[in-house]
Amino acid sequence: MPEGTLCNKQHVNTEEQLQALLADKSGKTYYEEMKSLDVDQDKLAKTLAATFKSxxxxxxxxxxxxxxxxxxxxxxxxxxxxxxxxxxxxIQSTLGEIVKRKGRVDTPFMIHCMDVAWSQCTCCNRCGMYCPFGIDMGVMFGYLRGLCYSQGFVPWELKIGSGMHRIYRAQMDITTEDWVDTCEWMAEENEEEWPGLEIPIDKENADIMYTVNAREPKHYPEDLAEAAILFHLAGENWTVPSEGWEETSLAMFAGDWEACRMQVESVYDAMKRLNPKRMVVTECGHAYRxxxxxxxxxxxxxxxxxxxxxxxYIEWLAEALRTGKIKIDPAKKIKEPVTYQDSCNYIRNAGLADTAREIMSYIAEDFREMQPCREHNFCCGGGGGFNGLGRYRPERNVGLKVKRDQILATGAKLVISPCHNCWDAIRDLEEVYKIGIRWSFLKPIIIGMAIVPDHMKPAEE
Amino acid sequence: MYEFLTGPVLWLTFAVFFIGLAARFVWYVRGLDWKLDRVAYRQWPKYGIRGALRSIGFWLLPWGTRSWQVKPVFTLVFFAFHIGLLVTPIFLLGHNLLLDERWGFALPTLPAGVASFFTVMVMVAGLFLVIRRIALPEVRILTTWYDYLVLIIAVAPFATGYLAANHIGDYGFWLNIHIVTGIIWIVAIPLTKLSHFLMFFLTRAQIGMDYGIKRGGMKSKGMAW
Structure with a gap:
């Protein structure tokens, strides 16, 4: 059998394909089929010739x-x-071998490459900082993931994830209607407590176009409400697009570059359509990346x-705190020891280490750095898609130990984690290792300590 | 033999060296692709140059990067090895006498004792690198015969030069062997992994531009190597 019905080299472009994959619990059949999925060696060799450059x-x-x-x-x-x-x-024993053999590799080898690419590297890019030649193995594993994906050797969840992006332009099955409804619902839910609160949809020429992670409307709609409250408090002229609101990219984790392009173009189209001055991305690392x-x-x-x-989001927040758009009640600052999880994707790979420290200086009295920190911080243990892959759950749980020990060494019981992946990993490490910590995004913490001007408070009954 | 080796063969050697390195340079730079590498190399020259210079500069400084700092002993040996490899042949009195005789000019030279010390330093550091390859599991798993070959090529002219200069054994024999190993050394630079003589600067510039232009360079003081 050259191609399976579920595990194959086809892109997931239809609802029907997606449902078939979702019905295969934990990808049992999918991974069975993978064992007999042929490698298209000519295509692999051609891809190498076209993309494996100097x-x-x-x-x-x-x-x-x-x-x-x-x-x-x-x-x-x-x-x-x-x-x-x-x-x-x-990388030498996977991509290196594929290159050495000019694509003449077999199915078991490709499955091995898949296992290494998704369970032994989170593409955190830290190794590239320690190599005298600047060899960035995270980048190379990203490339290897692309080769694996193009041959159909991709973890089940990510085949589904990239299909979601292709069909819904979101990592989850959220339609435009679902999204708009959620925004309206959250605005209504909170308007009593926050008079005048709105979530403006498709407003043209706003100062800020806000975009999110699909998990927020799907599983944590209160995050969207919190974002609205903070924009409201700061007096921002903002909007969300009805389409092109999703920032994340499971397609990037999957190595499905075409779906990556389709996804980001939906956001860029929204920018062109609504003409905002700036875009702000929610507290997510890979989404920003x-x-x-x-x-x-x-x-x-x-x-x-x-x-x-x-x-x-941390750039917008730092600016709002710096310029006094949002004022912190000094009495409500975090008193207990608190640490900050530097997300690889927006700290090491996007230069925002100082921004994070600036925020902590406004809100915490006893901020404790992890060691190492900033650009040199370790991956949370769940990046690059690692958190969400059932096949590699045990390996992921082992990987969490480094972050566990880093957090323990700070003595802090509270971890600020403005990244969905890190947030999940830290939640899971508490579940697995029970070290008695709490973790949080920034939004709820800031709402808890911001000074609310009288005119924004609900009228006394 | 001596005249032949230091005459036509040496000319050929330098031709391979310079043409080989030039070819490597052109091939590397032309193979950079803004779309495949996802770095807008040409669009942001200021950020690109700053990123490249930072990336090269910090790594040229002993203990200038966190990677060097967390491995202080390795860093010491590594720099001793490379400084010895590069400085000794260029500023050796014997080499400059030859240069003066053939081309009528010479560079400043190292005192004999210093040159001798550097030569021994290269050999000792080379030995350390071999032992490290065998002793450390994380290095052993990576090591191939090619890594040893490159090390042998790099250190051989120092060992043979030391024997010749100190008249240990047959001077004429060791001198010729020294010249042959030296020629191999020069030719191997463009043709083997020793090409990092040049490629170090290019790969470091590339990753520096990547960080300087794309991955944070525009929003920070630059990558904290």
Missing amino acids: RLKTWLSICAHCGLCADSCFLYLANKRDPKQVPSYK ATVIEGPYWAGLKNGQTPVPSLH
Whole structure:
């Protein structure tokens, strides 16, 4: 059997395909079919010839095998320094082999590549900072994921995820109507407590176009309400687009570059349609990475910039606190020791380390850095899609140990984590290791300590 | 033999060296692709140059990066090895006498004791790197015969030069072997992994531009290497 009915080289472009995949619980049949999925070696060789150029070639061939990348990898550390977890080994024994054999690899080897690409690397890009040549194995694993995806060797959840983006332009099955309803519902829910609160939809020429992670409307609509409350408090002229509101990209985790492009173009179209001055992305790391850092390239924008300037939520928040748009009640600042989880995607890979510290300086009295921190921080343990892959759950749980120990060493019981993936990983590490910590996004914390001007308070009855 | 090796063969050697490196340079730069690499190389020259210079500069400084700082002993040996490899042959008295004789000019030279010390330093550091490859599991798993070959090519002219200069054994024999290993050393630079002589600067510039232009350089003081 060259191709399975579920596990194949086809993109998921229809609702029917999507439902069939979803009906296959935990991907049992999908992974069974994968064992006999043929490798299209000619296509693989052609893809290599077209896309494997001097940067990647040089990285693979110049590696001095010095091993300096070993200690940089949290998965190497979490797995008792297993030499098979050395980043250089991981990439040389997978992508390196595919290149060496010019694509003449078989099915078991591709399954091995898939397992390494999604369970032994979160594409956190930390190893690239420790290599004297700047060999960024996270980038190479991203490339390998693309090769695996194009051959149909992709974890079940991500085949579904990239299909969701293709069909709904969101990582979950949320229609435009669902989204608009959720916005209206959240505005209504909160307007009594916050008179005048609204979630303006499709308002043209606003100062801010706000975009989110699909999990928010689907599972945590209160996050959307909190965003609205803070924009309201800050007196912002803002809007959300009815279409093009989703920032995340499971397609990026999957290596489905075409779906990546389709997804970010939906957001860029909203920018062009509504003409906001700026875009603000919710508290999510990979969403920002996908739409603001990588997205312009997928969409073929030569200057590498989004059509309007784009901010991560922490940039907007730091600005609002700095300029006094939102004022913090000093008595309500966080008194207990508190630490901050630096998300790889917007700290190491987008330069926002100082912004995060600025916010902490306004809201916390006893802020404690993890060690190492900022650009050198370790991945939460769940990045790059790792959190959501059932096949690799045990490996993910082992990987959480490094973050657990980093948090424990700070002595803080509260972790601020303005990134959905990190937030999930930290929640899960508490569930697995029970170290007695709490974790939070910034929005609820800021609402709890912001000074609300009298005219914004509900009228006394 | 001596005249032949230091005459036509040496000319050929330098031709391979320079043409090879130039070819590598052109091939690398032409292979950079803003769309595939997802870096707008040409669009933001100021951020690109700043990122590239930071990326090269910090890594040229011993203990200038966190990676160097967390491995202080390795860093010491690594820099000793590379400084010895590059400085000794260029500023060696014997080499400059030859240069003066052939081309009528010479560079400043190292005192004999310093040159001798650097030579021994390269050999000792090379030995350390071999032992490290065998002793550390995370390096052992990566190591191939090619890594040892490159190390042997790099250190051989120092060992043979040391024997010749100190008249240990047959001077004429070791001198010729020294010249042959030296020629291999120069030719191997463009043709083997020793190409990092040049490629270090190019790959570092590339990742520096990546961070400088795309991954945060516009919103921060620059990557904290």
